Amino acid sequence: VIGLPEIVAVLMLVALNAYALTGGADFGGGVWDLGASGERKEAQRAHIAHSLAPIWEANHVWLIVMVVMLFTGFPAGFSTIAIVLHIPLAAMLIGIVLRGSAFIFRSYGSTTAGARRRWGVIFAAGSIVTPLFLGMVVGALASGAVGEASLRNADPSASFVQVYVAPWVGAFPIVIGLFALALFAFLAAVYLAYNAPEAALAEDFRRRALAAAAVVFVLAVRSFFLSFGHAPRVASAMMHGWFAIPLQIGTGVAAVTAILALRRRRYGVARAAAGAQVSGILWGWALAQYPFIVPPGLSIRAAAAPARTLELLVIGLAAGAAVLIPSLRYLLRVFASSPT
Amino acid sequence: MTDLFAARAQMALSLGFHIVFAEIGIAMPVLMVLAEWRWIKTGDDVYRQLARRWAKGTAVLFAVGAVSGTVLSFELGLLWPTFMRFAGPIIGIPFSLEGFAFFTEAIFLGVYLYGWDKISRRAHWVAGVIVAASGAASAVFVVMVNAWMNTPTGITMDGARVMAVDPIAGMFNPSTVQQAIHMLIAAYAATGFAVAGIHAAILLKAPQSALHLRALTLALIIGVPAAIMQPVSGDLSARVVARWQPVKLAALEGDFTTMRGAPLRIGGWPSEAESRTRYALEIPRGLSLLAFHDPNAEVKGLSDYARDLWPPVAPVHIAFQLMVALGTAMALIGVWVVVATIRKRPVAESRLLLRAIALATPFGFIATEAGWTVTEVGRQPWVVNGLVRTADAVTPMPGLVYPMTVFTLLYIGLAAVVVVVMKSIVGETT
Numbered sequence: 001v002i003g004l005p006e007i008v009a010v011l012m013l014v015a016l017n018a019y020a021l022t023g024g025a026d027f028g029g030g031v032w033d034l035g036a037s038g039e040r041k042e043a044q045r046a047h048i049a050h051s052l053a054p055i056w057e058a059n060h061v062w063l064i065v066m067v068v069m070l071f072t073g074f075p076a077g078f079s080t081i082a083i084v085l086h087i088p089l090a091a092m093l094i095g096i097v098l099r100g101s102a103f104i105f106r107s108y109g110s111t112t113a114g115a116r117r118r119w120g121v122i123f124a125a126g127s128i129v130t131p132l133f134l135g136m137v138v139g140a141l142a143s144g145a146v147g148e149a150s151l152r153n154a155d156p157s158a159s160f161v162q163v164y165v166a167p168w169v170g171a172f173p174i175v176i177g178l179f180a181l182a183l184f185a186f187l188a189a190v191y192l193a194y195n196a197p198e199a200a201l202a203e204d205f206r207r208r209a210l211a212a213a214a215v216v217f218v219l220a221v222r223s224f225f226l227s228f229g230h231a232p233r234v235a236s237a238m239m240h241g242w243f244a245i246p247l248q249i250g251t252g253v254a255a256v257t258a259i260l261a262l263r264r265r266r267y268g269v270a271r272a273a274a275g276a277q278v279s280g281i282l283w284g285w286a287l288a289q290y291p292f293i294v295p296p297g298l299s300i301r302a303a304a305a306p307a308r309t310l311e312l313l314v315i316g317l318a319a320g321a322a323v324l325i326p327s328l329r330y331l332l333r334v335f336a337s338s339p340t
Numbered sequence: 341m342t343d344l345f346a347a348r349a350q351m352a353l354s355l356g357f358h359i360v361f362a363e364i365g366i367a368m369p370v371l372m373v374l375a376e377w378r379w380i381k382t383g384d385d386v387y388r389q390l391a392r393r394w395a396k397g398t399a400v401l402f403a404v405g406a407v408s409g410t411v412l413s414f415e416l417g418l419l420w421p422t423f424m425r426f427a428g429p430i431i432g433i434p435f436s437l438e439g440f441a442f443f444t445e446a447i448f449l450g451v452y453l454y455g456w457d458k459i460s461r462r463a464h465w466v467a468g469v470i471v472a473a474s475g476a477a478s479a480v481f482v483v484m485v486n487a488w489m490n491t492p493t494g495i496t497m498d499g500a501r502v503m504a505v506d507p508i509a510g511m512f513n514p515s516t517v518q519q520a521i522h523m524l525i526a527a528y529a530a531t532g533f534a535v536a537g538i539h540a541a542i543l544l545k546a547p548q549s550a551l552h553l554r555a556l557t558l559a560l561i562i563g564v565p566a567a568i569m570q571p572v573s574g575d576l577s578a579r580v581v582a583r584w585q586p587v588k589l590a591a592l593e594g595d596f597t598t599m600r601g602a603p604l605r606i607g608g609w610p611s612e613a614e615s616r617t618r619y620a621l622e623i624p625r626g627l628s629l630l631a632f633h634d635p636n637a638e639v640k641g642l643s644d645y646a647r648d649l650w651p652p653v654a655p656v657h658i659a660f661q662l663m664v665a666l667g668t669a670m671a672l673i674g675v676w677v678v679v680a681t682i683r684k685r686p687v688a689e690s691r692l693l694l695r696a697i698a699l700a701t702p703f704g705f706i707a708t709e710a711g712w713t714v715t716e717v718g719r720q721p722w723v724v725n726g727l728v729r730t731a732d733a734v735t736p737m738p739g740l741v742y743p744m745t746v747f748t749l750l751y752i753g754l755a756a757v758v759v760v761v762m763k764s765i766v767g768e769t770t
Contacts, residue, residue, distance in 0.1 A: 072432020
């Protein structure tokens with residue numbers, strides 16, 4: 001049945017998807033700042049900084065919107081996740097603080113090359129830590145370990161490690177963390193190739209995008225096989241759910257298209273296909289986890305806020321979107337047309 | 341250190357850190373827009389330089405505000421999951437609206453900061469106006485949440501169970517209007533005075549600088565009216581507290597005994613053990629007059645309430661005194677500026693006045709921290725007044741002293757860097 005809780009869950013996923021495609025790619029930019037090399041090293045860094053500067057703060061707000069929707073629409077889900085995953089979420093926040101502040105300090109506060117380099121390293125480190133822990137949070141959630149730990153929390157004999165560490169420290173969440181990092185790096189490289197001001201720079205990021213695509217492929221296969229043992233419910237839904245075949249095929253086609261387009265230097269096509277690929281993976285996870293917000297026990301329905309809140313949330317989101325969408329289009333229009 | 345104390349310390353630190361950057365994010369765009377407007381009107385290029393310089397500082401401070409705000413949105417759950425489970429369905433609505441206001445602010449700040457040469461002057465100026473307006477809107481939505489924690493409405497309880505919620509009623513609770521006004525004025529007064537103070541200090545050394553003269557004037561245009569209005573807003577806020585949160589009023593006044601014609605205490609040191617406030621200057625019937633506009637009104641003292649419902653009295657009373665003292669000083673400097681202007685004596689020509697303005701640079705921010713302490717510590721032991729105790733809202737995760745230590749070090753480091761970076765921006769040319 002599709003009711004208000006499902007609608008809010010879908011909207012929340014739209015926000016997460018938008019965050020992955022925009023804010024996620026910004027983290028990927030930090031990875032390539034660290035990975036800058038060759039004779040155009042500084043030009044690569046300048047291109048990354050130039051692309052990020054006007055948009056990263058707006059992109060980042062998608063995460064806040066997502067979290068606010070989570071605690072408004074599904075307060076029981078938010079509190080369970082926040083209790084069990086305190087440590088990786090706090091680590092992610094530290095990454096967010098370091099990434100954002102180091103980026104701005106590098107642009108505005110550093111006069112010497114040495115200072116710029118030091119802030120650059122912190123910017124890159126924050127850009128790596130954040131997606132890694134974000135992915136681990138998602139992996140822990142999908143595996144059902146968060147839900148099981150929160151049930152165990154009532155049991156006084158459960159140890160700190162069992163409840164607060166074990167759910168997110170394991171082969172599966174770690175591989176999902178690396179997978180998220182690789183996906184964001186891949187997205188960023190494709191975007192940076194697309195809007196590169198000169199062909200040589202586009203070529204640098206094209207090579208990086210292809211390399212990242214290979215890593216994404218390896219980690220996708222790895223996480224797929226690990227999921228049978230570590231996240232059996234999600235794995236089985238990914239195989240047998242009504243959406244499984246079309247979504248798998250769609251995501252696969254997008255992935256292949258992205259690589260072929262990169263090979264032929266059709267960057268516009270590559271950008272769209274890479275975005276579709278990342279979105280396909282995200283929606284696949286969400287559909288496989290349905291109807292649970294914190295598997296195995298807490299469903300979207302059970303975690304949902306009262307109907308009045310959900311109604312107002314949907315109205316508020318609609319009103320917000322009416323302001324937001326034209327504003328975002330304006331932002332992108334002002335800065336997209338500027339390969340300086 | 342108990343886990344509860346560590347969680348409270350971490351939350352207080354995170355809010356205390358963020359609020360400074362939030363105030364700057366509300367008020368700096370107004371200054372930038374004002375300077376740019378003067379440039380468009382007069383063609384005086386110094387105003388354009390000034391707008392760009394202020395924009396540079398704003399870019400840094402806004403980024404730090406954005407990341408520290410993100411930390412807060414998660415910390416609500418990381419530290420207080422039970423509170424969020426209870427309150428999420430109500431406070432989530434103003435938080436969602438705040439999310440969109442903040443989104444709009446971030447988008448148009450990007451346009452403003454990086455679009456100087458990409459769009460028309462008028463479009464650029466309008467982008468700045470949108471930043472200023474959405475910044476003020478964000479503040480109002482966030483303060484709605486805090487006002488609800490002070491005077492919760494829109495929630496129907498049956499014992500400990502929530503029966504029904506009405507988020508709209510929650511947003512427009514009895515504290516909303518006065519708290520929102522008080523916070524907005526605080527942002528303009530604190531930021532206006534801080535900016536005026538920095539430029540006044542430079543003018544003391546370089547009295548002829550055209551840029552700093554114009555900067556001082558614009559900053560005072562924002563800061564002075566706000567500082568003069570703030571005592572009035574403070575009085576209105578205190579009357580809301582008197583009506584709806586009598587325990588908080590008693591604590592912030594250091595008032596232990598219920599009486600008619602209660603005196604107003606200035607200064608003093610409240611002792612919970614002795615249930616009295618020593619060394620205060622008492623103005624007879626002052627409190628009854630201020631709080632209820634009746635010199636014989638009865639004001640409840642703390643002794644009327646069970647001990648476990650008292651907030652920590654000394655910190656609340658002292659923070660309140662500090663806030664009032666600094667606010668009064670700013671208002672008096674504001675009046676001085678107004679008098680000098682009426683007498684056609686330029687502010688920059690009075691070294692004494694410049695010194696006073698320079699001295700007051702941090703006053704607004706310190707007063708804000710003190711005011712925030714009054715409203716938050718003064719609400720203890722409750723996180724949602726009368727409904728949820730702070731002690732019951734804290735996460736069950738043990739070892740909270742560790743995240744508290746990590747975030748403390750992170751924020752100390754960040755604050756130090758911000759100071760260094762701002763110094764370099766201010767000192768670029770004098």
